[in-house]
Amino acid sequence: MPGILSWIRHKLFPAPESHDGRSAASDSRNHGRTLLSSGVGDVGEHRLPLAKLEDHLFCWLLDSSPRQIAEPSPLTGKVLRELQNRLDHNALKELPRQPLTLPTLMRTLASEATTRQEVTSIILSDASLTNQVLQVANSPFFKVGDQPVNTVDQAVFRLGLDGIRNVASASVMRPMLAARNSTESAFAQRAWRWGVTCARSAELIALVNKQESTSYFMVGLLPALSYLTLRREVQAIFKRKFPDQQPSAQTLHEAMRRFQWATAQNIAHAWNLPPRYHALLLTAERPAPRQERSPLNDGIVLGTREALRDAHQRNLGDDELLGLLSITPEQLDKVRHVLSRLLAEGFSSR
Template sequence: MAIAWLRKMFGVSAVTEPVSNQPVYHLTERQNASEDTHGATNSETTNAKTKRYREYLLELDHAFCQSLFGTEHSYEMPTETQRENAKSYAKQLLSNELNSEKIPRKPSSLPLLLKLLKMEMVNNDTVAQFLIKDPALTSQVLKIANSPFFRLSNQSVESLDEAIRRLGIAGIKRVVSAATMMPVFQASGGNKTLNETVWRWALCSGASLEALSIIRDQDGPSNYLLGLIPELAMLIVNQELDRLEGSLPEEEKILPMQRFKVFKRVAWKICIQIRKEWGMSEEFDQALYDMGDAMRLRKYSIVYDAIILAQYSAVEASAKPPISIEKLSLLTESDEFVNQTVLLSLKSKIEG
């Protein structure tokens, strides 16, 4: 069922093999299973596997930071001052709530989107009549539906009815989620190129989270939207770091890789504050707490898995990935086949 859904959603002809029936584990559980299977004399130690996990994640994060921030300073080691500054910034962001004005204004179409996501067993006409109440959103939906990431053919979508007919109810919910969130990313201050790169990362993260949710029987109507929020938090963290550094001498400002590490320390908190400020349901909170634990403690969570797959996809679009799919699968709870399937779908969308 899950693989059939992937074929329908992504149109990936490579999806021909069954998903492996092997169980999925947390990192330590995987290690114990390996030791039980191969025997203590032939198995790697827990420390060795943890070291490999750190090495592979560091390689992926390093390559991804180059796609986010460029190659300048990418191979520099932080000074002691930069290390202390990074720790201080993370502590400040964790200790203090951001002022409301630091959180992007709630999208005007968000209440309509949240109602749409809760609608079940509805037909195309009902959805069309519901969306047409917001002309600005309808225009944005058509624009998004014709973008390379969402279009299903070379033919343009000319009307809302046609978009719903082609994409289906689930597909139009994804498009409306993206149409609601895209202006927030575009309006974020700072580097325009960075904002665009983070937006593409967000689209890949949302698609990955929805796919993984189906495969793991954790499907929910808001999963795609949930997948877009951590990347918005990244932009907020980056802006706050700019503010905290102020007029510091260039040699004391933290390096790009350190910025990304600060993001991973505080992302869960910023995400939950976005959720609260925008009046969204508390249903997201546990997934975001789990994401925070995964980022800090090297555990697995479905949201962080989606983020990692989106990182890999972003790197793959511009350069050879620094780690193989086999190594990538140590970083996520999914096996190689599932990861490869999701990445193929993302690649087809990115390349149009």
């Protein structure tokens, strides 16, 4: 998330051993950096509002109460150790495969010499990507004007190369975040809405800070995909090791808290994304001392807050939000105005 939130070090908030043998390594609020606790440094005063915002997010994503999220499960420690082992050995079973056209598309869109015709040709070479691009280009988050976009050439022309970069990124990612079955439908839909809001927020914050913005949109989608990947990974572990049981909200919660950054990096590596994407993820997770906070951190924080507000979930107040961000109140108003309009037009949960 946008570069505001503190990454809380293990030494600042030591994790006591629990009576059931689970160490607080399974409590990522006391262990390492979570998406919402990255980017501020060891600033304890931010811990409470960030923890609140993260708790609200997981209650919504997992459709669970705070009590369910906090209820200890005797299987959580075993699942976390299995996930850690899989990550250590690059052996995640549910890691999404690289989209076929992604490498060519990334190289083409990254080049300043790219022409509209080249982009159009690459998109048209993949029928499923063509359909996705047209759907995304006509969605409220990307639509330009009142007239529908009927062809890929129209989309590239109306959106421009910067706009089509984001549409292409979202189009490649959308099938990856689609539900496989009814049991993950609500989670996948909410993760997609949250991910696009965070990605667009990171891009807009980069723009107001006069930074290159298009990379932030693509990398801003990876946390949502990491959450869905981890949910599927936990489900697969239960199916193999505990076939008579289902993962609790607390187990899913802890798995996502603890391994979200590592999983996002795994996806970027598996997809052979350009080094800049790895660098943006690493900078957001582990900012250097006195380094400016990343638009990715700020984008995730603001995107989370706005997605929860649109879904009528518990949330942070305006003063708490501003205290977490590295942008000015005027910049915040500009970005929120765009996000609020886009959410109201097409991503509202109402």
